[in-house]
Amino acid sequence: MGSSVKKAIELILSADPELLNILSTTARVCLTSSIFALLLGVPVGILYGAERFPGRRILLVLNRTLIGMPPVVCGLLFYMLFSGVGPFRHLHWLFTVKLMILAQVVLITPIIIGVMETFVADTAPALRETARGLGFSRLKEYRLLINECLYSIFSAYLLSFARAIAEVGAVAMVGGAIAWKTNVMTTAIMMYTNRGSFTLGIALGLILLSLSMLVNIILSVMQGRLSR
Amino acid sequence: MKTTALTKTYRKRVVLSLPELDLPAGEITAVIGPNGSGKSTFARILAGIETSDENKPILDHISVGYHPQKSFPFRMSTEKNILQNGRDPLRASELMKALGIETLAGQNAKKLSGGETARMALCRILMKRYELLILDEPTAAMDMESTLAAEELIRKTCTESGCSVLFITHSIQQARRIAGRIIVLHNGKLVEQGDADLVLSSPQQAQTKRFLEFYGI
Numbered sequence: 001m002g003s004s005v006k007k008a009i010e011l012i013l014s015a016d017p018e019l020l021n022i023l024s025t026t027a028r029v030c031l032t033s034s035i036f037a038l039l040l041g042v043p044v045g046i047l048y049g050a051e052r053f054p055g056r057r058i059l060l061v062l063n064r065t066l067i068g069m070p071p072v073v074c075g076l077l078f079y080m081l082f083s084g085v086g087p088f089r090h091l092h093w094l095f096t097v098k099l100m101i102l103a104q105v106v107l108i109t110p111i112i113i114g115v116m117e118t119f120v121a122d123t124a125p126a127l128r129e130t131a132r133g134l135g136f137s138r139l140k141e142y143r144l145l146i147n148e149c150l151y152s153i154f155s156a157y158l159l160s161f162a163r164a165i166a167e168v169g170a171v172a173m174v175g176g177a178i179a180w181k182t183n184v185m186t187t188a189i190m191m192y193t194n195r196g197s198f199t200l201g202i203a204l205g206l207i208l209l210s211l212s213m214l215v216n217i218i219l220s221v222m223q224g225r226l227s228r
Numbered sequence: 229m230k231t232t233a234l235t236k237t238y239r240k241r242v243v244l245s246l247p248e249l250d251l252p253a254g255e256i257t258a259v260i261g262p263n264g265s266g267k268s269t270f271a272r273i274l275a276g277i278e279t280s281d282e283n284k285p286i287l288d289h290i291s292v293g294y295h296p297q298k299s300f301p302f303r304m305s306t307e308k309n310i311l312q313n314g315r316d317p318l319r320a321s322e323l324m325k326a327l328g329i330e331t332l333a334g335q336n337a338k339k340l341s342g343g344e345t346a347r348m349a350l351c352r353i354l355m356k357r358y359e360l361l362i363l364d365e366p367t368a369a370m371d372m373e374s375t376l377a378a379e380e381l382i383r384k385t386c387t388e389s390g391c392s393v394l395f396i397t398h399s400i401q402q403a404r405r406i407a408g409r410i411i412v413l414h415n416g417k418l419v420e421q422g423d424a425d426l427v428l429s430s431p432q433q434a435q436t437k438r439f440l441e442f443y444g445i
Binding site (some may be wrong): 126127129130132133134135136144147148150219 | 258275291292293294295296298299300302303304313349352356358362392418427
């Protein structure tokens with residue numbers, strides 16, 4: 001175990017090309033999917049939290065269901081849609097980074113919607129009463145609401161990024177974990193562990209843990225700054 | 229100015245039923261009554277935050293400023309909060325000075341104490357000139373010194389701008405200090421209205437007498 005960890009650290013420090021390829025694929029998939037999810041999830045979450053409209057409760061239940069959706073179910077769904085017998089087979093997206101990104105967007109957008117909805121539903125009534133009392137326009141009211149949400153938007157993003165980077169089921173199914181093409185950190189850890197090659201697996205595990213710690217450090221720093 | 233008659237029903241229970249009421253310009257009208265008498269509901273309907281059962285405007289085409297019981301501090305400095313409601317930094321500075329919060333101008337409004345937030349919120353609503361200013365217990369979180377300064381500032385604003393002020397309070401002493409007119413509510417109904425001194429010194433209705441006796445007046 002000790003020698004494997006030592007070898008893993010040496011592998012990270014030597015900038016192994018395969019390791020770098022896995023890291024760059026992971027970064028591409030996770031950053032793109034989390035940014036798309038943020039762009040979709042923040043407005044929808046604010047809308048669900050701030051407005052009351054028919055069908056809102058049903059949409060919230062649906063969103064909570066999607067938050068708890070097992071990633072392999074999501075992977076299976078996209079596999080069926082894009083495989084040789086699926087309706088989108090002509091796009092040839094199966095086992096590509098594009099489909100991995102799409103599957104992750106579907107998995108993490110509900111998390112962002114949920115975080116935003118909870119915060120906005122709690123904040124909006126008091127803010128709105130004050131803003132309307134002062135005679136502010138709807139636009140100004142929303143600008144102030146978004147200003148209140150900055151920390152929540154930031155933490156929702158980091159939360160979704162953390163989920164995306166740790167996700168394995170869906171990306172393994174739709175990406176196929178093809179070396180030098182669709183292999184990301186989590187699928188690579190599985191692959192190398194199955195092969196009995198623990199060194200690269202441990203190296204990737206250490207990087208994943210470090211990234212998770214980094215996300216938490218950034219969150220703590222931002223929380224401190226935004227509350228000043 | 230005059231409000232139209234209004235009714236408000238919650239879950240098939242009438243919680244407010246009021247006739248037309250006078251809100252003279254340049255004068256402070258205090259609304260008093262025990263908890264649950266409908267004071268805040270009346271204020272929220274007048275401000276357009278809630279609708280009455282009639283679902284039509286209570287006041288015709290006038291600008292209304294409303295200070296809720298718990299005014300929300302926006303996530304920015306105290307001064308920027310105040311300047312959200314007007315762009316005159318000099319006026320903002322005057323108001324902050326009058327309420328003793330000028331040293332807190334650059335401080336994050338989220339970090340103010342309850343009393344400081346109340347003073348900031350009062351400065352913010354007083355930045356703009358409204359034809360009707362509705363203040364729902366604006367001094368509830370303030371100490372006596374700040375309360376007296378706030379009352380003085382409200383009186384001055386009312387006199388200078390000629391606006392009507394509807395001042396909601398559960399303190400009869402405060403109503404006596406600040407208001408020229410008084411509206412007494414009980415169980416969502418108008419009990420008595422008129423000149424503040426007259427209503428408080430010789431109330432005509434039994435409910436007003438009981439309410440005043442309760443406060444030792």
